[in-house]
Amino acid sequence: xxxxxxxxxxxxxxxxxxxxxxxxxxxxxxxxxxxxxxxxxxxxxxxxxxxxxxxxxxxxxxxxxxxxxxxxxxxxxxxxxxxxxxxxxxxxxxxxxxxxxxxxxxxxx
Amino acid sequence: xxxxxxxxxxxxxxxxxxxxxxxxxxxxxxxxxxxxxxxxxxxxxxxxxxxxxxxxxxxxxxxxxxxxxxxxxxxxxxxxxxxxxxxxxxxxxxxxxxxxxxxxxxxxxxxxxxxxxxxxxxxxxxxxxxxxxxxxxxxxxxxxxxxxxxxxxxxxxxxxxxxxxxxxxxxxxxxxxxxxxxxxxxxxxxxxxxxxxxxxxxxxxxxxxxxxxxxxxxxxxxxxxxxxxxxxxxxxxxxxxxxxxxxxxxxxxxxxxxxxxxxxxxxx
Numbered sequence: 001x002x003x004x005x006x007x008x009x010x011x012x013x014x015x016x017x018x019x020x021x022x023x024x025x026x027x028x029x030x031x032x033x034x035x036x037x038x039x040x041x042x043x044x045x046x047x048x049x050x051x052x053x054x055x056x057x058x059x060x061x062x063x064x065x066x067x068x069x070x071x072x073x074x075x076x077x078x079x080x081x082x083x084x085x086x087x088x089x090x091x092x093x094x095x096x097x098x099x100x101x102x103x104x105x106x107x108x109x
Numbered sequence: 110x111x112x113x114x115x116x117x118x119x120x121x122x123x124x125x126x127x128x129x130x131x132x133x134x135x136x137x138x139x140x141x142x143x144x145x146x147x148x149x150x151x152x153x154x155x156x157x158x159x160x161x162x163x164x165x166x167x168x169x170x171x172x173x174x175x176x177x178x179x180x181x182x183x184x185x186x187x188x189x190x191x192x193x194x195x196x197x198x199x200x201x202x203x204x205x206x207x208x209x210x211x212x213x214x215x216x217x218x219x220x221x222x223x224x225x226x227x228x229x230x231x232x233x234x235x236x237x238x239x240x241x242x243x244x245x246x247x248x249x250x251x252x253x254x255x256x257x258x259x260x261x262x263x264x265x266x267x268x269x270x271x272x273x274x275x276x277x278x279x280x281x282x283x284x285x286x287x288x289x290x291x292x293x294x295x296x297x298x299x300x301x302x303x304x305x306x307x308x309x310x311x312x313x314x315x316x317x318x319x320x321x322x323x324x325x326x327x328x329x330x331x332x333x334x335x336x337x338x339x340x341x342x343x344x345x346x347x348x349x350x351x352x353x354x355x356x357x358x359x360x361x362x363x364x365x366x367x368x369x370x371x372x373x374x375x376x377x
Contacts, residue, residue, distance in 0.1 A: 030300050030301070030303075034301070040259070041259070044259075045259065046259055046260070047259065047260045047261055048260075050259055050260065051260075091300075093295055093296050093297055094296055094297045094300055094301075096292070096296060097292050097293060097295075097296025097297065098296070099259060100256070100258055100259065100289070100292055101128065101292075103256075103257070103258075103259045104120075104124065104255075104256035104257060105120070105124070108115060108256055108257050
């Protein structure tokens with residue numbers, strides 16, 4: 001049986017809420033990268049510009065999150081790095097996949 | 110490079126079907142894993158060797174838990190627990206580390222039929238489907254170009270992305286159908302599936318990428334932990350770790366922490 005990992009520093013943080021928040025953040029980021037892929041694919045962006053669009057939309061999503069939280073990151077997440085910047089690489093492959101699919105569907109095939 | 114015009118029928122009958130079929134297989138695999146998990150019953154301990162394994166596992170868990178949560182214990186309790194585990198003559202960890210090293214053949218859980226069934230199920234829901242899809246795609250859809258990747262690539266990717274297409278000077282951007290299979294595989298159809306259907310709190314269904322990486326590194330995916338040839342070293346490492354723990358009882362700091370939280374709360 002796996003025990004829930006309790007670290008001593010986290011005794012001040014409500015674990016359940018933090019977990020819910022991170023799940024929502026992950027969903028949000030997946031939506032963001034899906035949209036970025038669709039935009040990059042339909043507009044026919046090429047090469048590095050496409051990756052630039054991904055980074056740009058990622059930062060826009062983080063900015064919207066900040067506005068929604070009223071800039072009080074500590075109430076919702078552990079740190080601002082966690083909430084805004086940490087997961088940028090994990091959804092990159094998803095973005096690439098959607099980009100390739102939509103680029104092919106719209107522009108080439 | 111001049112642009113290649115790709116027939117509409119390729120899109121209708123190759124590109125979209127591959128995506129749709131892979132997506133459905135992914136969903137089916139998720140349902141299959143769920144179904145098999147529901148039917149999993151508690152494992153019965155069947156042999157003496159397994160009992161010994163369980164005892165070792167519990168000992169390591171206990172020492173790790175102590176090392177992690179030592180702040181919750183007052184000084185006397187912590188010292189007693191640590192002595193129980195780490196004493197040089199009578200401690201549990203010392204005794205456990207003096208057992209002879211396990212025979213590697215024996216220590217593999219192949220002997221245990223339940224664990225083997227588990228491994229089979231894992232393999233089934235992961236590798237078999239991948240292999241099946243690969244065979245399907247490469248049998249039916251090989252030999253033509255299916256699309257174009259939007260980014261420039263080097264010539265090294267040509268063999269991977271243009272398998273079956275024998276035109277020499279074709280731009281590496283034009284890909285064959287097996288590469289769209291790879292893109293879909295690595296790109297994470299799982300995430301989309303989780304987004305659409307995974308609102309329960311299971312955060313992880315199965316991870317073919319992780320399994321594939323583990324297979325590539327040569328380690329088989331073993332369901333149980335601690336299959337090492339020398340458990341003695343493990344216990345000695347645990348013991349040195351426990352002996353090095355600097356213990357403070359968190360209750361002493363708790364009034365300061367409460368003050369800090371209260372201040373933070375009042376400031377808002």
